[in-house]
Amino acid sequence: MQHLVLLASLVSLCSGSGDWCYPSQFTCEHHCNTPEMWSHTSTVCAGKFQSPVNVVTRKTLLDQRLTPFQFSNYQQTFRGTVKNNGHSVQVGVNHLATVMGGDLVTGYKAVQLHLHWGQNGGPGSEHTIDGEQYPMELHIVHMKQQYSDLSVALSDPSGVAVLGFFYEESRSTNRKYDSIVNALRSITHPNSNTSLPPISLEQLIPSRQNLTSYYRYQGSLTTPGCTESVIWTLFHSTIPLSKEQLQAFSDLRFHNGKPMGGNFRPPQPLNGRLVYHSGAASVLASAALLWAAAGLTLGLSRAN
Numbered sequence: 001m002q003h004l005v006l007l008a009s010l011v012s013l014c015s016g017s018g019d020w021c022y023p024s025q026f027t028c029e030h031h032c033n034t035p036e037m038w039s040h041t042s043t044v045c046a047g048k049f050q051s052p053v054n055v056v057t058r059k060t061l062l063d064q065r066l067t068p069f070q071f072s073n074y075q076q077t078f079r080g081t082v083k084n085n086g087h088s089v090q091v092g093v094n095h096l097a098t099v100m101g102g103d104l105v106t107g108y109k110a111v112q113l114h115l116h117w118g119q120n121g122g123p124g125s126e127h128t129i130d131g132e133q134y135p136m137e138l139h140i141v142h143m144k145q146q147y148s149d150l151s152v153a154l155s156d157p158s159g160v161a162v163l164g165f166f167y168e169e170s171r172s173t174n175r176k177y178d179s180i181v182n183a184l185r186s187i188t189h190p191n192s193n194t195s196l197p198p199i200s201l202e203q204l205i206p207s208r209q210n211l212t213s214y215y216r217y218q219g220s221l222t223t224p225g226c227t228e229s230v231i232w233t234l235f236h237s238t239i240p241l242s243k244e245q246l247q248a249f250s251d252l253r254f255h256n257g258k259p260m261g262g263n264f265r266p267p268q269p270l271n272g273r274l275v276y277h278s279g280a281a282s283v284l285a286s287a288a289l290l291w292a293a294a295g296l297t298l299g300l301s302r303a304n
């Protein structure tokens, strides 16, 4: 508690003009704008349709148009570059991999992927589900196929689609993440990069049959400029990583030399927006309800 009070007073005493940052980066020697001050960096960050959000599952609405996605070239391997961009770890996607369906109006192609995580393996996702924060969140950023530049896509209110995945701590090591986790020690300094052995997008996410259940809402980038042009998809199925793998992300450093972590924006108000869920999530639940209702009817008719 005392720590919190102290931190809060430090933030208010020392905040001033500067770059945007996360609270975990803030020091009195380096003034930077923490999330509640991001609107000083970009006014859009104070907008009404910001991300991330907390998803209250009992308030989500079923949307039958949220059918399973069609992924193409997600299984294709590519030689990517992974870099420490000062705020996160980012992998550029340099081949054509697209996602369609799921009520997206057109195909969207993958541009880059990056992560948000906690401090030393602690809570670190941006979106939360019923208030639960996961240790890490993957964002695969896509733009409408017709665009060749993300900044142009961002000027279209539905120009960008981000697929969001949550991680869960597992007992065993996830070997499919070895190449990314092993590369981290080569990119501890901001603006450093290294090439990865061939990887596919598919190997980084849950298996296809586990991707039919997801949430959908309209929001923004979760870093400044906070542009409100993002169709968000958050999958139920999580990606397992061991504690050691999660902690390895804290080997990275921010510009001020502090371990990188806590690089998530807190949930933003929905301001009347609705969050939808795909059919698949509810099929099981509604089947169970149907059976319960049938049983009840049967029981009642017998009682009569």
Ligand SMILES: *[C@@H]1O[C@H](CO)[C@@H](O)[C@H](O)[C@H]1NC(C)=O
Pocket (backbone or CB within 6 Å): 081, 083, 092, 191, 192, 193, 194
């Ligand atoms: C990787 O770093 C090198 C050396 O700083 C730089 O020339 C190159 O453009 C970087 N590549 C990427 C993809 O960021």
Ligand SMILES: *[C@@H]1O[C@H](CO)[C@@H](O)[C@H](O)[C@H]1NC(C)=O
Pocket (backbone or CB within 6 Å): 206, 207, 209, 210, 237, 238
């Ligand atoms: C996929 O879903 C099944 C059934 O819910 C589960 O047992 C399995 O672990 C999941 N696989 C992945 C990769 O998430």
Ligand SMILES: [Zn+2]
Pocket (backbone or CB within 6 Å): 114, 115, 116, 139, 222
């Ligand atoms: Zn992100």
